[in-house]
Amino acid sequence: MKWMSEEAELPPQVQEQLMRFQQLQQTLQAVVTQKQQLEIELAEVERSISELEKLTEDVPVYKSVGSILFKSERAGLLNELKERKELLNTRIIVLAKQEERTRERTKELQQRLQERLRTSPQPR
Numbered sequence: 001m002k003w004m005s006e007e008a009e010l011p012p013q014v015q016e017q018l019m020r021f022q023q024l025q026q027t028l029q030a031v032v033t034q035k036q037q038l039e040i041e042l043a044e045v046e047r048s049i050s051e052l053e054k055l056t057e058d059v060p061v062y063k064s065v066g067s068i069l070f071k072s073e074r075a076g077l078l079n080e081l082k083e084r085k086e087l088l089n090t091r092i093i094v095l096a097k098q099e100e101r102t103r104e105r106t107k108e109l110q111q112r113l114q115e116r117l118r119t120s121p122q123p124r
Contacts, residue, residue, distance in 0.1 A: 011116075017113050049082065049085065
Protein backbone atom coordinates (compact mmCIF):
# COMPACT_ATOMS: atom_id res chain seq x y z
CA MET A 1 0.00 0.00 0.00
CA LYS A 2 1.40 3.40 -1.00
CA TRP A 3 1.08 6.23 1.57
CA MET A 4 0.52 9.79 0.40
CA SER A 5 1.82 12.80 2.27
CA GLU A 6 -0.65 14.93 4.16
CA GLU A 7 -0.23 17.83 1.69
CA ALA A 8 -0.95 15.57 -1.28
CA GLU A 9 -4.27 14.61 0.32
CA LEU A 10 -5.36 18.23 0.70
CA PRO A 11 -7.30 19.91 -2.10
CA PRO A 12 -5.13 22.27 -4.22
CA GLN A 13 -6.93 25.38 -2.93
CA VAL A 14 -6.24 24.37 0.67
CA GLN A 15 -2.58 23.67 -0.17
CA GLU A 16 -2.32 27.14 -1.72
CA GLN A 17 -3.91 28.76 1.32
CA LEU A 18 -1.58 26.80 3.58
CA MET A 19 1.43 28.07 1.62
CA ARG A 20 0.14 31.67 1.86
CA PHE A 21 -0.40 31.17 5.59
CA GLN A 22 3.19 29.97 6.03
CA GLN A 23 4.48 32.92 3.97
CA LEU A 24 2.48 35.35 6.11
CA GLN A 25 3.93 33.80 9.25
CA GLN A 26 7.45 34.24 7.87
CA THR A 27 6.68 37.85 6.91
CA LEU A 28 5.27 38.50 10.37
CA GLN A 29 8.38 37.07 12.02
CA ALA A 30 10.64 39.22 9.83
CA VAL A 31 8.64 42.38 10.64
CA VAL A 32 8.70 41.64 14.38
CA THR A 33 12.45 41.00 14.31
CA GLN A 34 13.15 44.19 12.36
CA LYS A 35 10.94 46.22 14.72
CA GLN A 36 12.74 44.78 17.76
CA GLN A 37 16.14 45.67 16.27
CA LEU A 38 14.99 49.24 15.64
CA GLU A 39 13.62 49.49 19.19
CA ILE A 40 17.01 48.42 20.55
CA GLU A 41 18.74 51.03 18.38
CA LEU A 42 16.22 53.66 19.50
CA ALA A 43 16.95 52.89 23.16
CA GLU A 44 20.69 53.34 22.48
CA VAL A 45 20.09 56.65 20.70
CA GLU A 46 17.90 57.87 23.56
CA ARG A 47 20.61 56.95 26.10
CA SER A 48 23.20 58.81 24.02
CA ILE A 49 20.99 61.90 23.82
CA SER A 50 20.40 61.78 27.56
CA GLU A 51 24.11 61.56 28.31
CA LEU A 52 25.02 64.33 25.84
CA GLU A 53 22.40 66.64 27.33
CA LYS A 54 24.05 66.25 30.75
CA LEU A 55 27.37 67.54 29.40
CA THR A 56 28.43 71.15 29.14
CA GLU A 57 29.73 72.64 25.89
CA ASP A 58 33.36 72.58 27.08
CA VAL A 59 33.47 68.79 27.51
CA PRO A 60 34.99 67.12 24.44
CA VAL A 61 32.78 64.54 22.72
CA TYR A 62 33.62 61.98 20.07
CA LYS A 63 31.69 60.29 17.33
CA SER A 64 32.38 56.70 16.34
CA VAL A 65 32.67 56.08 12.61
CA GLY A 66 33.50 52.44 12.04
CA SER A 67 36.45 51.68 14.30
CA ILE A 68 37.64 55.30 14.47
CA LEU A 69 36.61 58.02 16.92
CA PHE A 70 36.41 61.61 15.67
CA LYS A 71 36.20 64.66 17.87
CA SER A 72 32.81 66.27 17.33
CA GLU A 73 30.71 69.20 18.47
CA ARG A 74 28.16 68.44 21.15
CA ALA A 75 25.36 70.46 19.47
CA GLY A 76 25.91 68.88 16.05
CA LEU A 77 26.01 65.40 17.56
CA LEU A 78 22.83 66.09 19.52
CA ASN A 79 21.07 67.23 16.33
CA GLU A 80 22.20 64.10 14.47
CA LEU A 81 20.99 61.85 17.26
CA LYS A 82 17.63 63.63 17.52
CA GLU A 83 17.11 63.26 13.76
CA ARG A 84 18.04 59.58 14.01
CA LYS A 85 15.58 59.18 16.89
CA GLU A 86 12.80 60.76 14.84
CA LEU A 87 13.55 58.49 11.87
CA LEU A 88 13.64 55.39 14.09
CA ASN A 89 10.32 56.33 15.71
CA THR A 90 8.72 56.74 12.29
CA ARG A 91 10.06 53.41 11.04
CA ILE A 92 8.89 51.65 14.22
CA ILE A 93 5.38 53.09 13.79
CA VAL A 94 5.28 51.90 10.17
CA LEU A 95 6.48 48.43 11.16
CA ALA A 96 3.97 48.25 14.02
CA LYS A 97 1.14 48.97 11.56
CA GLN A 98 2.53 46.39 9.15
CA GLU A 99 2.79 43.89 12.01
CA GLU A 100 -0.82 44.52 13.01
CA ARG A 101 -2.10 44.11 9.43
CA THR A 102 -0.06 40.95 8.93
CA ARG A 103 -1.31 39.49 12.23
CA GLU A 104 -4.91 40.20 11.16
CA ARG A 105 -4.37 38.63 7.73
CA THR A 106 -2.69 35.61 9.33
CA LYS A 107 -5.55 35.17 11.79
CA GLU A 108 -8.20 35.46 9.04
CA LEU A 109 -6.41 32.98 6.81
CA GLN A 110 -5.93 30.59 9.72
CA GLN A 111 -9.66 30.71 10.46
CA ARG A 112 -10.52 30.09 6.78
CA LEU A 113 -8.08 27.19 6.66
CA GLN A 114 -9.53 25.64 9.81
CA GLU A 115 -13.04 25.99 8.41
CA ARG A 116 -12.06 24.40 5.08
CA LEU A 117 -10.31 21.56 6.85
CA ARG A 118 -13.37 20.92 9.02
CA THR A 119 -15.69 20.83 6.01
CA SER A 120 -13.35 18.92 3.67
CA PRO A 121 -14.06 15.22 3.31
CA GLN A 122 -11.38 13.27 5.15
CA PRO A 123 -9.50 10.60 3.15
CA ARG A 124 -9.56 7.09 4.48
